[in-house]
Amino acid sequence: MSTQADPAHLLRQAGLRVTRPRLEVLAAVHRHPHAVTDEICAAARERLGTLSHQAVYDVLRALADAKLVRRIQPSGSVARYEARVGDNHHHLVCRVCGGIEDVDCAVGERPCLTASEDHGYLIDEAEVVFWGVCPGCLALDSASAVPWAPPATTHPSP
Amino acid sequence: MSTQADPAHLLRQAGLRVTRPRLEVLAAVHRHPHAVTDEICAAARERLGTLSHQAVYDVLRALADAKLVRRIQPSGSVARYEARVGDNHHHLVCRVCGGIEDVDCAVGERPCLTASEDHGYLIDEAEVVFWGVCPGCLALDSASAVPWAPPATTHPSP
DNA sequence: TCTCTAGTCTTGACTCATTCAAGATAACCT
DNA sequence: AGGTTATCTTGAATGAGTCAAGACTAGAGA
DSSP states (O other): OOOTTOHHHHHHHTTOOOOHHHHHHHHHHHHSTTEEHHHHHHHHHHHHSOOOHHHHHHHHHHHHHTTSSEEEOOTTSOOEEESOOSSOOEEEEETTTOOEEEEOOSSOSSOOSOOSOOTTOEEEEEEEEEEEEOHHHHHHHHHSSOSSOOSSSOOOOO | OOOTTOHHHHHHHTTOOOOHHHHHHHHHHHHSTTEEHHHHHHHHHHHHSOOOHHHHHHHHHHHHHTTSSEEEOOTTSOOEEESOOSSOOEEEEETTTOOEEEEOOSSOSSOOSOOSOOTTOEEEEEEEEEEEEOHHHHHHHHHSSOSSOOSSSOOOOO
8 A cells, every 4th residue: 555646546446447448548637637538539549559439438437437537628618637636626718729727726625615595405516617818819819810719709808 | 778678779789680580589598597509499489480490509609799698508518598697696506407506696797706826817707616416306315315327427425 | 377257348320419501581771 | 672791591510429239358256
């Protein structure tokens, strides 16, 4: 019980069999925070040679259920995964390029916020997404008029 | 300039042409808060007789761009729309049945929260989603063991 | 170490929300 | 009223994600 962070141990602790696809997918999520399924799939394939699309979906679901990865899905984006779990941090999303940054949660433990009315719900998490424009897109935006049309939502009007 | 809240006026103010599909879709969003596109489509068709799927998507996008409706999309759900705009309220989502409730924002104006680090982003909104289990599902959950399997995420373990 | 078996992975087809494209229609300006 | 152009209809396409059936293999017991 020396290496608590050993990926194989983590899998076993979660009651999951240790397989190369699972180890590589987990490693890929660590290497590529906020990556989409396809990117994780590609990264794992680089190591494994071959890995089915379906296996990646299955593994990611198993890892997410086991809380070894966290699934996030900002509006308008497909599912993304990150390996930073347990600290209930939040996210900063660029409306223009879709870039994502982690933001530490001041409170840390979930739920970090209390709803003004709980409507009788048993609340266990407050998920916060900060929307804005990243420095890179801000620079482009002030340089040229409209570099590329923003995806769905428009910029905040002055 | 008597009825500022007149739907036709609102459309015109936003630079949008006033059409029956737009009026009916807007009314449908008012009548069915948090409805998905298909439900809005069905509701509007009840009044109009016929309305294409594509028109509903176009109209909803136009209305959302004009800030006459707000598009929300909790993880794992398809896009939903609501007519309550401008007050930057938040949402309470049931992990079991997917039910959604509005939660007033104590601050009101956007962004209601400040990120601990902004990474240079120009932040204009803090979107908060409270996740939990609604009273109805809580009751079912304590009555029987597992009524239906929760969609993706599992309940908080004891 | 060998064998068995349930849990995993592969393959391939499928669903369904959403988008694209082209032509018909109708709202608004003059 | 007439022309312009945004909007709507129709029909097909995209793409993330899922389902299903069979092959494979990690891990437990002999």
